[in-house]
Amino acid sequence: MASTVIKGGTVVTADLSHDADVRIENGVITGIGPGLTGDTVLDATGCYVMPGGIDPHTHLEMPFMGTYSSDDFESGTRAAMSGGTTMVVDFVLPGQGQGLMDAAQMWHNKSTRAHCDYSYHMAITWWGQQVWEDMEASVKAGITSFKHFMAYKGALMVNDDEMFQSFKRVGDLGGLAMVHAENGDVVAELTARLIAEGNTGPEAHAYSRPPQVEGEATNRAIMIADMAGVPLYVVHTSCEEAHEAIRRARAQGKRVWGEPLIQHLTLDESEYFHPDWDHAARRVMSPPFRSKAHQASLWAGLQSGSLSVVATDHCAFTTEQKRFGLKSFAQIPNGTGGLEDRMPMLWTHGVNTGRLTPNEFVAVTSTNIAKILNCYPKKGAVLVGADADLVVWDPKAEKTISAATQQSAIDYNVFEGQKVVGLPRYTLSRGRVGYADGAVIPQEGHGEFVAREARPAVNRALSAWKDLTAPRPVQRSGMSATGV
């Protein structure tokens, strides 16, 4: 059996750093320790050997706002590998009236060219008996997390009553409820008003989705999840209002996680006031970029543990696609890229500044989400028996981010011109070197679907507590129902 050894590096996991070699056979880690030998040696001198990144929020070839996002599973996972990410979790988006498993099959058809492993979340985009039934089939097929859009009224948005029904079903099935938390009714009204007043440029996108609408929806989702007895994952947490709701819920013992994006951590609302329309429109996403004060809140959340995961929401549209909205910001396809930049940008702005330790970096880019999504320690770990999804990270390597050299299929990069210090030397997907010394070594179709099991420990704990504290009638003696 051919073996690979990563030699001379420091293994960095979410809870430990230690000098050790790592041996890989048949795609899994078979040894960790000093003096290991193997058929192929990868030099990790001066490097950290970490679990490959997991980006739990991507939209590859996503049908949205009259078009499709331009990175598909081929270019998207190529971009991921070049940036040290070895697994993506994409959202299956059933059309109105479409069965969930029919939509899942469409996603399986799209993902055949992936360079690294992938898993799916299921979006609940409409509600009815068939969806309720299909949710069980989804869980059985390894898709155990269910996303609900509280925004995009008239398209993907679900109402509170539908969300409550769905959350209860997710809870019963032992899955994870997820939300895009923005008050879609208020956003729709603000959007209409801004356009009527002549505010049609991309800067108005930010005015149409202020932090309050995100904070309100986050609170509402937390309440509904609590009533339904289901754990909740809030995607793209961008502001203090939403973070405060998550922080408070966690302090109350609720099982709630928040996911800031690398874009929200490092880019601010001033981008929308750029004199170049294209520059501003390329950065239109929901929620929009916020002020520096909100950024500080998100960093503090990662440091203190009230926010758990850094993702990208990679949903890349070309400049040509963004120009669908030249007449009105409401027609600009929402979304930005970031898959290949998440790890270097977070290392540069997180670890190099002292905001995060290397171990905390591993936690928020890989291990935490592997645990939340119940694929740990297959993913997110450097342990014997774990998949050899690894990144050999050179903390001294540097580059300047540029669309000219990126893997992503689009014609710009929202981080253009940013210098990053800390880059992958090697990225391995199940033991296969897919990126080495600045070059992708592509293998279309190497990526495999990661099926996840329902009912992780946190769901079992939550349902035990819910059962224990459920309302029960008081047994009174000597009285009948008529009160006599």
Ligand code: URP
């Ligand atoms: O603007 C965004 N975030 N586009 C992708 C879809 C979503 O809301 O996550």
Ligand code: ZN
């Ligand atoms: Zn969203």
Ligand code: ZN
């Ligand atoms: Zn998204």
Ligand code: ZN
């Ligand atoms: Zn392979």
